[in-house]
Each structure stands twice: as structure tokens, then as C-alpha cells.
Amino acid sequence: MSSSIENLVNREYKFGFVTDIDADTIPAGLGEDTVRAISAKKSEPAWLLEWRLKAYRRWTTMREPHWGNVRYEPIDYQGQVYYSAPKTGKPLGSLDEVDPKLREAYDKLGIPLKEQQILAGVAVDAVFDSVSVGTTYREQLAKLGIIFCSLGEAVREHPDLVRKYLGSVVPYSDNFFASLNSAVFSDGSFVYVPPGVRCPMELSTYFRINAENTGQFERTLIIADQGAYVSYLEGCTAPKRATNQLHAAVVELIALENATVKYSTVQNWYAGDEEGRGGIFNFVTKRGKCAGANSKISWTQVETGSAITWKYPSVILQGDNSVGEFYSVAVVNHHQQADTGTKMLHLGRNTRSTIVSKGISAGQGNNSYRGRVFVGPKAARARNYTQCDSMLIGNRCGAHTFPYIEVANDTAQVEHEASTSKIGEDQIFYLQQRGISKENAVSMIVAGFCKDVFKELPMEFALEAQQLLGITLEGSVG
Amino acid sequence: MLDIRNLQARVGGGADILKGITLTVNAGEVHAVMGPNGSGKSTLAQVLAGNPAYEVTGGTATFDDRDLFGMQPEERAQAGLFMAFQYPVEIPGVSNAYFLRSAYNEIRKTRGEEEVDPLEFLDIMEKNLALVDMEPSMMNRSVNSGFSGGEKKRNEILQMAVLRPRLAILDETDSGLDIDALRIVAEGVNKLRRPDNATIVVTHYQRLLNHIVPDFVHVLSAGRIVKSGGKELALELEEKGYDWLETPAEAVA
Numbered sequence: 192m193s194s195s196i197e198n199l200v201n202r203e204y205k206f207g208f209v210t211d212i213d214a215d216t217i218p219a220g221l222g223e224d225t226v227r228a229i230s231a232k233k234s235e236p237a238w239l240l241e242w243r244l245k246a247y248r249r250w251t252t253m254r255e256p257h258w259g260n261v262r263y264e265p266i267d268y269q270g271q272v273y274y275s276a277p278k279t280g281k282p283l284g285s286l287d288e289v290d291p292k293l294r295e296a297y298d299k300l301g302i303p304l305k306e307q308q309i310l311a312g313v314a315v316d317a318v319f320d321s322v323s324v325g326t327t328y329r330e331q332l333a334k335l336g337i338i339f340c341s342l343g344e345a346v347r348e349h350p351d352l353v354r355k356y357l358g359s360v361v362p363y364s365d366n367f368f369a370s371l372n373s374a375v376f377s378d379g380s381f382v383y384v385p386p387g388v389r390c391p392m393e394l395s396t397y398f399r400i401n402a403e404n405t406g407q408f409e410r411t412l413i414i415a416d417q418g419a420y421v422s423y424l425e426g427c428t429a430p431k432r433a434t435n436q437l438h439a440a441v442v443e444l445i446a447l448e449n450a451t452v453k454y455s456t457v458q459n460w461y462a463g464d465e466e467g468r469g470g471i472f473n474f475v476t477k478r479g480k481c482a483g484a485n486s487k488i489s490w491t492q493v494e495t496g497s498a499i500t501w502k503y504p505s506v507i508l509q510g511d512n513s514v515g516e517f518y519s520v521a522v523v524n525h526h527q528q529a530d531t532g533t534k535m536l537h538l539g540r541n542t543r544s545t546i547v548s549k550g551i552s553a554g555q556g557n558n559s560y561r562g563r564v565f566v567g568p569k570a571a572r573a574r575n576y577t578q579c580d581s582m583l584i585g586n587r588c589g590a591h592t593f594p595y596i597e598v599a600n601d602t603a604q605v606e607h608e609a610s611t612s613k614i615g616e617d618q619i620f621y622l623q624q625r626g627i628s629k630e631n632a633v634s635m636i637v638a639g640f641c642k643d644v645f646k647e648l649p650m651e652f653a654l655e656a657q658q659l660l661g662i663t664l665e666g667s668v669g
Numbered sequence: 670m671l672d673i674r675n676l677q678a679r680v681g682g683g684a685d686i687l688k689g690i691t692l693t694v695n696a697g698e699v700h701a702v703m704g705p706n707g708s709g710k711s712t713l714a715q716v717l718a719g720n721p722a723y724e725v726t727g728g729t730a731t732f733d734d735r736d737l738f739g740m741q742p743e744e745r746a747q748a749g750l751f752m753a754f755q756y757p758v759e760i761p762g763v764s765n766a767y768f769l770r771s772a773y774n775e776i777r778k779t780r781g782e783e784e785v786d787p788l789e790f791l792d793i794m795e796k797n798l799a800l801v802d803m804e805p806s807m808m809n810r811s812v813n814s815g816f817s818g819g820e821k822k823r824n825e826i827l828q829m830a831v832l833r834p835r836l837a838i839l840d841e842t843d844s845g846l847d848i849d850a851l852r853i854v855a856e857g858v859n860k861l862r863r864p865d866n867a868t869i870v871v872t873h874y875q876r877l878l879n880h881i882v883p884d885f886v887h888v889l890s891a892g893r894i895v896k897s898g899g900k901e902l903a904l905e906l907e908e909k910g911y912d913w914l915e916t917p918a919e920a921v922a
Contacts, residue, residue: 616722620719620721622760626776638763640761
């Protein structure tokens, strides 16, 4: 009984179904012709094709990074399919025209596109594999001048905005995975909130990887103009697959003067089975730029899925008095590996950043926090506070912390606190003695550990996140 | 209600700490289990509550005619067995109110009763907080986190008051309490005495028994009950100490 803290996650992946839809797919492999084919399928303007090709050519000169504390079999980039769109025949006039099988898939995921979402007050731009299939609430948002659509549509309808901001935070040459994404990105979401407008609802997208062996390369671009406010929710689930699937997304956020962007993610992609077979490889570049004074960008993430997570949502604090926040819960179980954290780059004066990271490791999972706090020479009186806590469940898992702090201005204040704890048998027994089952006890203790992050999530997400944690850790305590 | 026969138990694969305990507790009774350090009295409490660190190596126990050792710790709790911990455990980030409502609802569910929502639970809490002289603000704090020793013990009695167990086991609840806190805790326990429930008070010292008057006193030594009697036995122990009992215990062995 003394080794009773091992084994809590044995529920079948709830979202492991495959939707059988005719997909418009181009053959596996990657070359300039692939990039051209993707661009042609999307009827893109020449400037975008050029941009993609520059990214592709740069990518061919780059090497996959291996500094992350993760181990995996080499990825066969020529074996991937880089474009797969559900065949819809003609453009959709309304949600009712969406393929019933697609709708069914969304229903299984609990993402009703119509009434329920309207009741819940959430506008949804659903990305199924690579192309957006339906968007709600567009008209209401349009009245306020808010643009919320797929990136592909934005390229057609709002080319000036896209051209101005695409790659302005994450350049096509940024890193291996970002360059790959820039070359082959399929679709994603686009949000623009005009000056002085506060977006009245949470904007939400559910991503879902469906066709087998299709890497999904979304690209999301969110711009809050001067004095604007927007809160964006991203939720991710993927069907069960035996082979590893590559996912390399890019998210760019831009906050102009006095603007605020809040970006929340609950990531529940397939993590592989108990032996570590299958699962998503998630190599994501997320970055925001506080371009104007008094702007604010806040990232909140709950990462429970994927076999490999490599992700550092960051903030460039360029405007004076701008604020960056990163709140993160990362859970690994079985053979999952996560190397995640943030970068806070203080360039402007009086810039402030807060980092709260909670890592939970169970099974043989391996969890690393990697964070960089940089204070530039002009960032007078910059402040950072970092809190980095790890919790271990069982004795075969790992927790690591890699903080990098560089300060080039002696008026800056940087604080870093870190802790590592093991979930206590005594805590579990205490809750059990009050009538609470062992699994619920573990969920409760872990949720308590993550409270500082959960409270940053929008209400409807916070509950879902807590349930996901419970599911992820099921069976990790035997 | 509780029937223990020839119970033997150990911790961490070592030698038996309990070497054959036989004890019957009926509804309406208060039993005190006393004994020197290392006599096994806390082990008895932990084993009855089902702490997985302890292992039963022999004997039986039934609780309301159910095989106690065949039940998970939470099943014992749901059946009405409550232990007030000697060292209440801290659960950071989980509010006292949420924790206690979850426990309350788990127990209600096993009885086939409706769960209560946070508002209904607030009413239940208010009635019970006064019993242990606790501020309502304590309910919003994390379970036992940053509580003083006295606050932790009062929190245990509060939980007992809310959960209304059939059988309450107080494991050295008096340890580390000043006289005022001791009085508050004891008064709480006394108010919860009913003809249909029972209490086992595990204690080293007699002073708690001035406040919670037992019907029976059992003295444990080296894992066995070496003497049982009425409440006057506790006074005798206070006067003479435990030494006079040690020898007969060894003689029996």
C-alpha cells in the first residue's frame, strides 16, 4: 500500500472518433510545389504566396531544434500531408449547410454550433482540419466593427490588415516550426477589434485534427487597436490515432496603445496511450506584442494533452507601462512530455510581467518549465514576478525548471519563486476519511494547486479545465 | 455498533503494534482509550479509519454489522465513521467550504439523499460554526492552511458537527491545545452526543476527560488493553501514571 501513489489515468480518450468525410487532400511531402499548391487551393494573392515561399526557402536552411527537454523519434517531414480540407462543394451560406457528419462530430465534442452557443453567448469559429466551416455571431460583431473570421477569409476581405500584421510578431524566419507553419499554414482565426471597442463576448475557436497523418498548421492573428479589448478562447481536442501527428501552429497577438488581449487555451489533444504510442506532437509558437503604451497581453493555458508539448506563449513589452501575463497549468501522465513556459521581453519603461506556472507530473510523464525574463537597457523600472510550482504524483515522473533571467537595466526588479512538492498520501487519506473517493481527492488537491491559474480563466472554461485535469489524472493514484 | 476482535496491526512492514485488541462500542457510549506514548492508541484510531499506511495482520472488526476492513476509507466515512485527526492535513487552494460541502454531499449521496447547493450549505454551516466558536470567514480559507493548532482542532470538530457521524474517533484531539481551546472542543463534542451515536476518545492525558466524561476507560500498553473500567480509572491513571500498569502487561505477554 505504501506505493499507493501510482496509476491514475485509465479512461479511454473520450474524443477518439474519426469522422468519415471526403477530404480534399494534396499528396504527402513538402516542396515549393506543395506550397504553391496550398496557396492555389486557397486562391491567395501573389504577395502571400511570395511570403510562404520565402518562409519555405528559409525553412530548408534550418534545423529542427533539440534544446527542449523532450525525446521523440525523428519526424518525417516528407511523410506528412500538408493540406486537407473537408469537401463542401460550394461556399456555405449558413450553418445549416454544414455537412451533417461534421456537425455530428462537433456535437460529440460538445460544441453545438447554433442555439447552445448563442445561449451561452459564445461566438464560434470552428476549424475542422484546415478550413473554417462555420462562424456564428458575425453580424452582431460586425455592427461593432469587429472582424472575426477565418484567416483565409481575412486574406480575401481585409488584405491590408493581414498584410500589415501577419508575421509582425512571429516573422517567417523566427524558428524552425514557425517557418514551417508560415510556408504551409492552412487556416486559422483572424480577429480585429477597432479603436475603443470592447468586444462584448468571449470569442472562441475549437480546433480539431481529423484526417490521418495530416499535420495541422493553423495560424491565428488577433489585433486589438487602440483602447480595444478582446478575450479569446481556444479549445483543442483531436481524435485518437495510432501514429504521432504533427501540429505546428503560430499565434500572433498585437495590442496597440491602451488595448488588452486576453488569450485562453485549454488543450486536450490526444496524448498517446499508456505505453506512449501515438499522440500529438505539439510544436507551437505563440507570441504577443504590446506595441503601444499601457497595453496588456495575458496568456492563460491549461495543457493536459499531446504526447509532446513545446510551447512558450510570450510577450514583447515594447510600449511603456505595458503588462504581460502568463498563467499556465501543464499536466503530463503516462509517457507525455511537456517543455513549456514563456518569454517576457521588457523593452519599454515601467513594463511589468507576471508568470505563474503550475506543472503536474504523473505516471512516467516529464514536465519542464522553461522561461526567459529579459530586461533591456531602456526598460527602466521594469518588474517581473515569477512563481513556478511543480507537483509530483508517484515516483517515476519528472519535473524540471529552466529559468533564464537577463537584466540590462539596474532599476529593474525581478523575482523568482519556485517549489516542488509531492502529492501527499496523508492529504488523500484525509479527504477519503471525509467520504471523498481517492480519485476525487486527487482532483481536488490538484485543482487547489492550480487555483491561481484557474481563476484567470473565463468561467465556462474554468469548469471544463478542472474536469479535464480530473480525467487526465484518473488512475495515476492506485 | 463497533465490534473489534483480537485486532493485530502494524505499520510499514514492521512488527505488530497492536497485538490483539478486543473492544465493543455500543450506541450512546463514550469510550476513552488511554495509554503511554507508543502503546498503540493512535494506531488503533488509524487502523479503524483505514489509513493505508497501516496493515491489519489479524483479527476482525465489524461496524454496524459490516466488515470494516473490507471497506475503503471513504466507504467507512460514508457509513458514518469519522476520525478527528491528531495532525489535520493542509490542502492548499481548496476552500474549507468547498471541501466540507463535497464531503457532506458524498455522504448524503450514499444515503440516497439530494445533494445540497452552496447556498443551502451556507445555512448548515452557520448553525455549526457557532458550536466551535469559528468565524464564517474561516470557511473561505484553504483547508487547514495557515491555521493555528487550535483552529485546526476546532475545524475537525466543525467537520464532525456537519457530517454527524455514527461513530467519532478523536485521535489525541487535546494535544497541543490550550485550556480555552480544549474547553471549546470538548463542549462541541458534548453537544453532539446523542443516544444513537458513539465516541472513542484517544488521549494521553486525563484532562480532556474532565470535559468529555467517558462511560468506559481502556488502558493500552504495548498493543494490548491491560485494564478497563469506568471514568474513575482515568483519575487513577492521572494520579499514579502509567508505570504501575506496564509490568502486568509484560507479564501477560
